[in-house]
Amino acid sequence: MKQLLLYILLLTTISLTASFSVVAGEKVSFNKEWKFIKETSTLDYKTVSNLSFDATNWEAVTLPHTANIEPLVVNNQWQGIAWYRKTFSFDETKKDKKFFVEFEGAMNSAEVWVNGQFVKKHIGGYLPFVFDISPYITFGKENCIVVRLDNNDSAVTGPKPLKILDFNTFGGLYRNAWLMIKEPLHITNAILENKVAGGGIFVTYPEVSDKKAVIAIQTDIKNQYNSSKNITIVQELRFKNKLVSRIKSELILVKSNESHTSQQSITLKNPKLWNTNTPHLYTLITKVMDGKKSIDKEVTKIGIKHIGFAGRDFYLNGEKRYLRGVNRHQEYPYIGYALSKNAEVRDAIKIKNAGFDVVRLSHYPHSPSFMDACDSLGLLTLDAILGWQYYKPTTEFRNQIFQTARDLIRRDRNHASVIAWEVSLNETKMPLEFRQKLSTIAHEEYPTKQSFSAGWMNEGYDIYLQARQHRILHPEAREEWKGPYFVSEYGDWEYYSKNAGLNQHQLDKTTRYETSSRQARGFGEKRLLMQAYNVQEALNDNLSTEAFGDGYWVMFDYNRGYHDDLELSGISDLFRIEKFAYYFYQSQRTPTKQIPVTLKIASYWTDKSPLSVKVYSNCDEVAFYLNNKLVAKQKPDQDKKAINLPHPPFTFQLNKFEKGTLKAIGYIDGKVVETAIVKTPESVDHLVIEIDESEVPLAKNTKDVVFAYIKVVDKNGTLVPNYNKEIELKIKGNISLMNKNGIITEAGIGTAVLQFQSLKEGLQLQATSDNGRLKGSYQLDVK
DSSP: HHHHHHHHHHHHHHOOOOSOOOOTTTTEEEEEEEEEEEEEEEHHHHHHHTTTTOOSEEEEEEOOSSSSSSOOOOOOOOSSEEEEEEEOOOOGTTTTTTEEEEEEOOOOEEEEEETTTTEEEEEOOSSSSEOOOGGGSSSSSSEEEEHHHHHHHHOTTTOOOGGGGGGGGOOOOSEEEEEEEEEEEEOOOOHOOOOOOSEEEEEEEEEESSSSEEEEEEEEEEOOOOSSEEEEEEEEEEEEEEEEEEEOOEEEEEEEEEEEEEEEEEEEEEEOOOOSBBBOOEEEEEEEEEEEEOOOOOOEEOOOOOEEETTEEEEEETTTEEEEEEEEEEOBTBTTTOOOOOHHHHHHHHHTTOOOEEEEETTOOOHHHHHHHHHHHHHHEEEEESOOOOOOOOHHHHHHHHHHHHHHHHHHHTOOTTEEOSSSOBTTTOOHHHHHHHHHHHHHHHHHHOOEEEESSSSSSSEEEEEEHHHHHHHHHHHHHSSSSEEEESHHOOOTTSSSSGGGSSSSSSHHTSSSSSGGGGOOHHHHHHHHHHHHHHHHTTTSSSSSSEEEESSBBBBTTOOOOOOOOBBBBOOOBBBBHHHHHTTTTOOOOSSSOOEOOOOOOOSOSSSEEEEEEOSSSEEETTTTEEEEOOOOOSSSTTTSSSSSSSEEEEESSSSSSEEEEETTTEEEEEEEEEEOOOOOOEEEEOOOTTTTTOOSSSSSEEEEEEEEOTTTSSSSSTTEEEEEEESSEEEEEEOOOOOETTEEEEEEEEEESSOOTTTTEEETTTTTEEEEEEEEOOO
């Protein structure tokens, strides 16, 4: 966790650097002071780019920004043309510098003009694009950058049209923008250079053990001076801010308007290896030196690890591992993809705390902030290109997919968390030669023995990703495959669809829905327990196969472009509130110094609660009490649906409901290690407001988005889960409430989505419900 706090501090430091008065080699935020409008009548770039253009009726926005605030259930997502406009200036002293702009994500087709001159067109909304604005800017005067976005369905990028798509793509400049200021001789950008396995900094690990590690560092330099230059490249490796190695190249001659790629290596004795429990990160500082002067610098966080397979078994740093994982969609309620950096980190923490060691980034590249968080937390990633049930046999489409595969790897190749490149169009029938080309690209772009391609079809890739429902329906596909095998999705569709291979076709629609894994928190304990039982059964089944890991579908509930309801198979809801299944997964971890004990009573204990009470725990033994009377002290369940689990749940049978207190006491090796209590809720009394920081403090001076959970409780502070009325919220401070549909409680909790640019004025919340009878408040003072 200390490493995470250092990472968060780094985020804050970067975010505070907003001035353009910086030295060459710096990367500063380009997020603030944009103007935005959705096109209702045709706009012309020449008019919008003109410095005299009146944009007073455009909305002032800060990135990340969504093009449209959507309702909670998004079945008619806005699509159209959106414009962003920003003015900026540089003083005359910067004339000899080079200026580059990077957009981390722009949905979906972007065109850029600077001072009325066309600069770049980029297609694809999930990967960054970078462009040189140096030829277009003037110094000592105001400049104007204009971006036109089109998020309509695209036959070139896919996936299939939104009206039949199983997720939403949203819109806007929804990730960060950066301004990079460089000397004419500088370290290049891998995306901009578009070189195979080249450009920028590329770090690989030819030799890794706990005794010795060899770190190979490739640095790409470009000289845009009018004359040749002699430089040296210095590599400094730090661990927890302590210098552990420093190397310097020989003198390098870089000719005018040419590039040079330098190869260096550092050998470490007794390296701190990166793994899921101790995600040690080193800081690599690459400096380009002109004599004693540093003219460019890049900072790269790296983790030293070795991944490989022996047959079908996966090994991390020589240790055989089963990777328990989950899929994630990156959306937030109302604001779509426009998460703050801190929100991305909070999501990663929630996934890690749920007991997962790997996350499949379905079905597109997730943000750099999320990738950084995975590196810091020890979350492995299956890194995916965009693709879902869509293939077009045109040169334009195929080349677009090939390029996105290259750009994905160039963006993420230095991340410690990546174990495989899912260069596959998910659930899409692709020609074999197309699959083979994508796999070849993965190996070209990451040409080491630790490079693995992955795809959902059983030919053409290094790793076969198969959903459990496909395994049930088509066992021959798995039987034919002899390589590494990963269960990419499970626990949802096989319990929901009529044609997923189980017995749903024999059930009426109501029963099928009630026994599926798609359960809202408001559906009640019985149905939430059904979801938890489904995932238990499915995980137990996965553990009987030769798979080296799996990914439950899905971590958080999410929207589907075509459907009138949320997809509810998440083990947390769209507001990131846990369901019972969350604690089942959390209990599958064996307690260590790093991993805490889990002890969760899956009951609200009301007169409607099931009398068969589940306790999710990683303890050896649990004693269960009702009103301080021992019901039983027992070992975990040992039925056929639990036999393969590391830590099966405990089931306690009660004869009748008796108002009062349930208590579970957890034992490990005969010693008490944890106690859990659930009390019968009494009548509603007041509201309690909790801010979901998830170990990440609210950003004080930069944009952030956070959930405020408004809990309806009795006089003892016990949640009242059957309350479902609307909540009114008054806010004091420079805070925006993003809830388009108001705040409705579900299972006793209403959630406000709060977005802010700064907390300089503090934060005050006043919540009321039931015509003002229920009240609650929250106050945060910022000094």
